[in-house]
Amino acid sequence: MDVKEITPDKLNVKEFIAGQVESLKKTVGNGLAVNALSGGVDSSVVTMLGHQALGDRLRTYFICNGIMREGEPEYVGAVFEKLGVRVEMVHAEDVFFAALRGLTDPEEKREAITQTFYKNVFGRLVRESGAKYLLQGTNWTDVEETVAGVKRQHNILEQLGIDTEREFGYKVLEPVLQLRKTGIRMVGKAVGLPEEICNRPPFPGPALAARVIGEVTPERVAVVRKATAIVEAELRKSGAFQYLAVLHNDKVTGMRNGRREFGMQIEVRCWESKDAITATVTRLGFDKLEKLGERITSEVEGVVSVVYNVTAKPPSTIEAV
Ligand code: XMP
Numbered sequence: 001m002d003v004k005e006i007t008p009d010k011l012n013v014k015e016f017i018a019g020q021v022e023s024l025k026k027t028v029g030n031g032l033a034v035n036a037l038s039g040g041v042d043s044s045v046v047t048m049l050g051h052q053a054l055g056d057r058l059r060t061y062f063i064c065n066g067i068m069r070e071g072e073p074e075y076v077g078a079v080f081e082k083l084g085v086r087v088e089m090v091h092a093e094d095v096f097f098a099a100l101r102g103l104t105d106p107e108e109k110r111e112a113i114t115q116t117f118y119k120n121v122f123g124r125l126v127r128e129s130g131a132k133y134l135l136q137g138t139n140w141t142d143v144e145e146t147v148a149g150v151k152r153q154h155n156i157l158e159q160l161g162i163d164t165e166r167e168f169g170y171k172v173l174e175p176v177l178q179l180r181k182t183g184i185r186m187v188g189k190a191v192g193l194p195e196e197i198c199n200r201p202p203f204p205g206p207a208l209a210a211r212v213i214g215e216v217t218p219e220r221v222a223v224v225r226k227a228t229a230i231v232e233a234e235l236r237k238s239g240a241f242q243y244l245a246v247l248h249n250d251k252v253t254g255m256r257n258g259r260r261e262f263g264m265q266i267e268v269r270c271w272e273s274k275d276a277i278t279a280t281v282t283r284l285g286f287d288k289l290e291k292l293g294e295r296i297t298s299e300v301e302g303v304v305s306v307v308y309n310v311t312a313k314p315p316s317t318i319e320a321v
Pocket residue numbers: 142145150151152153154155202203204205206210242276277313316317318319320
């Protein structure tokens with residue numbers, strides 16, 4: 001690869017933005033580009049850079065894949081409406097769940113999401129719009145982890161030798177490729193993104209599917225979605241790098257209303273980290289842990305057990321899948 005990382009101390013935000021806007025204008029010319037906005041800081045920054053460079057010649061889509069967090073499409077739609085950026089909602093829930101049906105292997109699940117996203121959903125949108133370019137928020141950490149063979153990040157294609165033009169019919173442009181999260185957040189502030197978007201904890205491309213061990217079905221995603229909402233509400237003020245809920249595949253015996261209930265188990269993870277490459281466990285107070293256990297078992301139907309992960313990365317990874 002001939003591109004190099006730009007570290008935060010070397011990042012001139014103004015110059016970076018001007019350079020990327022210019023480069024997008026030059027590459028896309030009078031043509032059309034599309035991009036997927038997930039509401040994370042990476043894709044939000046790319047949306048703003050693309051919007052500045054291309055205006056209406058950038059079509060921004062929010063892909064409803066069925067594996068997003070609670071209220072996510074509504075929240076992201078509202079933030080960008082305020083910024084004057086039109087976001088089209090694309091309903092592709094059934095397509096993603098059909099592709100995930102029966103899969104339990106982590107890499108196979110990630111691959112199914114990648115293929116569905118790039119080939120089916122975006123392939124169709126690109127064909128219908130006539131666009132030749134897809135803008136996306138791949139960052140330096142994504143590239144590094146994939147090339148190192150840690151985990152196949154769902155947005156890495158060209159770096160692995162995949163010719164997107166031949167395979168999917170469009171070229172991928174990656175304006176924030178040279179930056180890690182800190183740099184991307186600096187650019188985010190400068191392009192007018194609200195604080196809340198710039199400082200959101202990271203969220204993975206494969207969304208809640210990265211937190212469901214075993215088969216990813218609508219029912220199982222609904223369980224982890226509810227648990228995630230509780231974990232996020234309880235830990236938002238913890239100052240931790242990232243916090244999440246994982247649905248286990250094993251069932252455990254519990255009891256409710258004096259009767260045996262063979263139910264589900266949720267794992268809570270809360271991480272201290274600077275760059276997600278290594279991470280340690282947040283030393284949450286016991287009262288908080290107990291509250292998480294109480295809330296999740298009483299508010300998420302079918303869950304009878306909650307555990308806290310006490311492993312560092314490595315050997316763990318931040319997400320479970
Ligand atoms: P892991 O689980 O590899 O995660 O320790 C490292 C960081 O990356 C996020 N993550 C992803 N981000 N696409 C992304 O854009 C992905 O496929 C993906 N998988 C994990 C994870 O949330 C953590 O911050």
